[in-house]
Amino acid sequence: MKTRITEMFEIEHPIIQGGMHYVGFAEMAAAVSSAGGLGIITGLTQGSPENLAKEIGRCREMTNRPFGVNLTFLPAVTPPDYPGYIRAIVDGGVKIVETAGNNPQKWLPALKEAGIKVIHKCTSVRHSLKAQSIGCDAVSVDGFECGGHPGEDDVPNFILLPRAAEELEIPFVASGGMADGRSLVAALSLGADGMNMGTRFIATKEAPVHENVKQALLAASELDTRLVMRPLRNTERVLKNAAVERLLEKEKALGTKIKFEDIVPEVAGVYPRIMKKGEMDAGAWSCGMVAGLIHDIPTVKELIDRTMREAKAIIAQRLAGFMQTAVN
Numbered sequence: 001m002k003t004r005i006t007e008m009f010e011i012e013h014p015i016i017q018g019g020m021h022y023v024g025f026a027e028m029a030a031a032v033s034s035a036g037g038l039g040i041i042t043g044l045t046q047g048s049p050e051n052l053a054k055e056i057g058r059c060r061e062m063t064n065r066p067f068g069v070n071l072t073f074l075p076a077v078t079p080p081d082y083p084g085y086i087r088a089i090v091d092g093g094v095k096i097v098e099t100a101g102n103n104p105q106k107w108l109p110a111l112k113e114a115g116i117k118v119i120h121k122c123t124s125v126r127h128s129l130k131a132q133s134i135g136c137d138a139v140s141v142d143g144f145e146c147g148g149h150p151g152e153d154d155v156p157n158f159i160l161l162p163r164a165a166e167e168l169e170i171p172f173v174a175s176g177g178m179a180d181g182r183s184l185v186a187a188l189s190l191g192a193d194g195m196n197m198g199t200r201f202i203a204t205k206e207a208p209v210h211e212n213v214k215q216a217l218l219a220a221s222e223l224d225t226r227l228v229m230r231p232l233r234n235t236e237r238v239l240k241n242a243a244v245e246r247l248l249e250k251e252k253a254l255g256t257k258i259k260f261e262d263i264v265p266e267v268a269g270v271y272p273r274i275m276k277k278g279e280m281d282a283g284a285w286s287c288g289m290v291a292g293l294i295h296d297i298p299t300v301k302e303l304i305d306r307t308m309r310e311a312k313a314i315i316a317q318r319l320a321g322f323m324q325t326a327v328n
């Protein structure tokens with residue numbers, strides 16, 4: 001399958017693995033890239049520019065295909081050493097960066113000078129247009145269903161994607177709720193040039209997370225996610241668990257008076273305990289509604305090959321079949 005996204009990133013299939021905190025290590029990114037998609041190392045998860053440089057080196061040893069690095073720009077009391085992370089990316093010869101969070105404008109010149117293609121993740125048409133106007137090469141349009149931060153507009157992909165297609169000139173991938181060949185064909189139909197998956201890639205053999213995390217995704221249905229931190233205007237879609245129930249109780253009790261400090265035990269520094277140690281009630285962790293479509297733990301290659309097979313069959317048989325019926 002050839003799209004503007006496969007051409008831009010020089011990949012075989014129009015499937016991207018979005019940056020994921022404490023999941024996006026070299027093992028994950030290399031497995032996706034080796035299977036013909038675009039794997040992405042999560043920059044900030046590595047903890048320092050030096051560690052990111054090492055992770056890029058490890059990934060290069062595991063795959064000779066292109067892979068990218070995610071840089072998430074979030075408001076922070078002490079901001080991470082972004083110039084250092086960018087140096088590690090440039091020196092490591094990485095040619096694709098997925099940016100997310102705040103406007104990446106300040107960091108674009110350094111990336112563009114190094115010939116890096118930038119795909120910015122946005123949750124609205126206006127942010128997508130902004131990304132286009134500041135020179136991003138592509139966008140990842142993240143609908144309300146997505147795992148992680150869906151923004152505050154709550155527009156699901158059935159509306160958001162065709163709206164993005166109406167306005168954007170640069171290519172975009174559909175993100176949020178994507179799981180299989182059906183998702184890919186739907187995304188292409190709605191105007192995207194590919195799809196980005198987060199949650200689905202966690203339930204794979206290669207995902208470098210504790211087995212408990214994968215089993216939690218298998219057990220979860222589409223009804224099992226919750227939105228937290230809405231009163232802080234930092235909404236995150238997470239899998240419900242004991243910590244999330246506690247957090248929501250605090251939100252209910254404190255209302256608009258709630259501050260980040262009130263929920264520190266439920267959200268700060270919990271990822272290593274969940275992803276590495278498998279302590280599933282340790283805190284809130286991002287998870288998409290797509291959990292309801294996850295029924296197995298294949299290898300990444302099995303997942304991607306199956307997705308492409310399904311997509312091709314839907315286009316060539318199911319959809320083409322409808323057309324023939326109509327003609328006859």
Ligand SMILES: Cc1cc2nc3c(=O)[nH]c(=O)nc-3n(C[C@H](O)[C@H](O)[C@H](O)COP(=O)(O)O)c2cc1C
Pocket residue numbers: 017018019020021023042070072099100101121142145146147148149175176177178196197198199200285286287288289290
């Ligand atoms: C566990 C987890 C951690 C994530 N961490 C990040 C992150 O650090 N930076 C980022 O830009 N997106 C992050 N995301 C969002 C994904 O990159 C992707 O946009 C999202 O998962 C797509 O929705 P889906 O889960 O329905 O596929 C995370 C998602 C998950 C599930």
